[in-house]
Amino acid sequence: MTLVDFIASTDRQGRLMLAYKEGDLAAFEELYAHYRAPMYRFFLRQCGSRARAEELYQDLWMRVIQHSASYQHNAKFNTWLYRIAHNLLVDQHRKREPGGDDAELDELEAGSDADPAQQAIAHENLSRFQRLLENLPAEQRQVFLLKEEAGLSLEEIAQVTGAGFESVKSRLRYAVMKLRQALTDAA
Numbered sequence: 161m162t163l164v165d166f167i168a169s170t171d172r173q174g175r176l177m178l179a180y181k182e183g184d185l186a187a188f189e190e191l192y193a194h195y196r197a198p199m200y201r202f203f204l205r206q207c208g209s210r211a212r213a214e215e216l217y218q219d220l221w222m223r224v225i226q227h228s229a230s231y232q233h234n235a236k237f238n239t240w241l242y243r244i245a246h247n248l249l250v251d252q253h254r255k256r257e258p259g260g261d262d263a264e265l266d267e268l269e270a271g272s273d274a275d276p277a278q279q280a281i282a283h284e285n286l287s288r289f290q291r292l293l294e295n296l297p298a299e300q301r302q303v304f305l306l307k308e309e310a311g312l313s314l315e316e317i318a319q320v321t322g323a324g325f326e327s328v329k330s331r332l333r334y335a336v337m338k339l340r341q342a343l344t345d346a347a
Contacts, residue, residue, distance in 0.1 A: 173237035181228050192221060199245060202309050205293055206249050206302065216248050223248070239316045242306060246320050253298070292342045300335035303328055
């Protein structure tokens with residue numbers, strides 16, 4: 161069994177993408193639904209704006225559609241998708257400054273059936289964590305989110321970002337140290 165065959169046999173999303181490539185619209189719909197929340201959160205936490213996150217999310221799927229004919233199942237689908245997301249963020253960063261405000265975190269609040277006091281505490285914690293993320297250098301923030309939000313391995317993050325493995329490892333270490341220190345100082 162080749163590496164490509166092994167990846168294809170263990171990567172359900174990759175198999176769905178191959179099915180979509182062959183014209184299976186239900187496979188595309190399943191991929192879209194599966195990645196809706198994680199990709200939206202990834203974009204939101206990178207750019208801080210709900211409108212820009214939605215725009216980037218839609219652009220991501222337009223690129224998936226555009227590149228579906230040339231899709232090769234050489235790596236996990238997750239890695240391929242986050243590479244496209246990374247490229248979109250790079251393009252977006254070149255166009256405008258990142259920004260946003262705490263109101264953009266509404267979607268990340270605790271469920272509506274929670275106690276209002278608990279909701280307020282959860283919102284404040286999320287807002288504070290979002291501000292801490294925004295204060296990280298862009299490379300560290302992206303590596304941290306790819307690891308924690310997307311669940312990518314360091315090797316996959318290196319593929320997505322085009323950075324070396326040791327650079328990725330270093331960026332993650334510094335991001336975690338800065339976040340830990342900031343949370344400790346705030347406590």
